[in-house]
Amino acid sequence: MTAVLQHGQTLISEREWVTSPHEASAAVTSTRGTTSEVAEKIFGSSFTPTPTRSDQVVLRVTPVLQARLERAIETMQRFGGLQSDWDSYGAGIVQPDAVLQALRLLAVVFNTRKDIPDPMIVPTSEGGVQLEWDRDGLHLELEVRPSLEVDVYWERPDGETWGGLLQNNQESLLRFLQRLD
Amino acid sequence: MSDDLPAYHKPPVVEVALSVAFEPMPLSPPLVGLFWDGLYKNDLPDLQQVNPVKPQVEKFGAARTRLPQIQFELLEQPSPSRFWFKDGSGQNLLQVQPDWIARNWRHQEDGEEYPRYPSIREPFAADLANLRNFVIERGLDEPKPIQCEMVYVNHIVAGHAWADWCELSEVMRCWSDTTTAGFLPRIEESGFAAQYQIVRDDKPIGRFHVELNSGTRKSDDAKLFVLTLTARGEPLGSDIEGLLAFHDLGHEWIVRGFTDLTTERMHEEWERYQ
Numbered sequence A: 001m002t003a004v005l006q007h008g009q010t011l012i013s014e015r016e017w018v019t020s021p022h023e024a025s026a027a028v029t030s031t032r033g034t035t036s037e038v039a040e041k042i043f044g045s046s047f048t049p050t051p052t053r054s055d056q057v058v059l060r061v062t063p064v065l066q067a068r069l070e071r072a073i074e075t076m077q078r079f080g081g082l083q084s085d086w087d088s089y090g091a092g093i094v095q096p097d098a099v100l101q102a103l104r105l106l107a108v109v110f111n112t113r114k115d116i117p118d119p120m121i122v123p124t125s126e127g128g129v130q131l132e133w134d135r136d137g138l139h140l141e142l143e144v145r146p147s148l149e150v151d152v153y154w155e156r157p158d159g160e161t162w163g164g165l166l167q168n169n170q171e172s173l174l175r176f177l178q179r180l181d
Numbered sequence B: 001m002s003d004d005l006p007a008y009h010k011p012p013v014v015e016v017a018l019s020v021a022f023e024p025m026p027l028s029p030p031l032v033g034l035f036w037d038g039l040y041k042n043d044l045p046d047l048q049q050v051n052p053v054k055p056q057v058e059k060f061g062a063a064r065t066r067l068p069q070i071q072f073e074l075l076e077q078p079s080p081s082r083f084w085f086k087d088g089s090g091q092n093l094l095q096v097q098p099d100w101i102a103r104n105w106r107h108q109e110d111g112e113e114y115p116r117y118p119s120i121r122e123p124f125a126a127d128l129a130n131l132r133n134f135v136i137e138r139g140l141d142e143p144k145p146i147q148c149e150m151v152y153v154n155h156i157v158a159g160h161a162w163a164d165w166c167e168l169s170e171v172m173r174c175w176s177d178t179t180t181a182g183f184l185p186r187i188e189e190s191g192f193a194a195q196y197q198i199v200r201d202d203k204p205i206g207r208f209h210v211e212l213n214s215g216t217r218k219s220d221d222a223k224l225f226v227l228t229l230t231a232r233g234e235p236l237g238s239d240i241e242g243l244l245a246f247h248d249l250g251h252e253w254i255v256r257g258f259t260d261l262t263t264e265r266m267h268e269e270w271e272r273y274q
Helices: A012-016 A063-079 A096-112 A170-180 B029-039 B118-137 B165-170 B240-261 B264-269
Strands: A056-061 A120-123 A129-135 A138-144 A150-155 A161-165 B013-022 B046-050 B069-074 B082-086 B092-097 B100-106 B145-157 B192-200 B203-217 B223-233
Touching: A012 B013, A012 B100, A063 A096, A063 A120, A096 A129, A096 A138, B013 B118, B029 B046, B029 B082, B029 B092, B029 B118, B092 B118, B100 B118, B118 B240, B145 B203, B145 B240, B165 B223, B192 B240, B203 B240, B223 B240
Parallel strands: A056 B069
Antiparallel strands: A120 A129, A129 A138, A138 A150, A150 A161, B013 B100, B013 B145, B046 B082, B082 B092, B092 B100, B145 B223, B192 B203, B203 B223
């Protein structure tokens, strides 16, 4: 079973240009302190739902995955009740677009690795949504920002860490998700 | 169609797409295959099945701010339901899925002139009529349009007027390079997005979206700005003329908006004559 994303290419000329020469190389942030630089793209485009500002999302899944996603939706719906400054440190309200993008992303992850456990889902102080997995010393975070960019951070049991923006290289994502199965 | 619109001998347009979104129709893949076989096999012989797209619908007021809707579609297996009908050159494309139809034209060779809107509008009008007739002949309900869209993609390639992405103000009139205190260095790359309401009889009926990105053309590594202009909104009537009336309005917004947004220096480069 494979996820079918709602988004697809509609313009032919999309293939004729790239956003900039910089994006094709490392996409590493230094905001998490111990990140190591990598000169490769990380996630596959087939895993990366294209952000939209639509206020609807259709998740095309099997009945088994529907139950898991409904649990995630139930959690995220609670974020809608959070007021500004919900953490008493000036946090913003959780943006509906970020919730929808997190759901799309989660549907893709579930469809990619059926045995991956449910993540912990938490709001972020800047108004996004973070998906977290912990297993046997492995830690993975996918943070959907209000801008709909997705930050990735993972930490291995030996202390090695990696952080960066969600990019295009499906093999790297697969290898990491396999460890969480 | 308005005939006093700004016009250029060498506009930077590389792709045009006209589309209409419908209430979903029971257009199964075999039916789409019949549609292609009966009407398009000769002109658009290359048939491909691709993942569907979700048509965008502009919302206003309360409808825009309400809580997100989440739906599930249960699948036993993936079933790509969008079809591409392409011609041999890859210049003309018809896209068909149960709730959406689009016709794309793309620029292909240097020196080739943009064929102008009417020459894309005309085949799209025929596509809409073909689709309507096809579903009615099979005893299905008449297509119920919900949204029209028109997209122009422009590749503004570095040349005489600008050489680096930091020179966006040479291209876009609404952009300024100056800063308040002069702290920031030269812009490395830039982009922006804006949207405007299309209002008719004091009522918003659609939006005009502007998106600009810095980019590099794959074929020759040329620096470019990709300016995508989209007009999307309600059909101005449920029949084909009503659909095309929105596209005509969208075309006017795109052409006038393009001229408003870009500099006179670029107009000279694109050889504006009207």
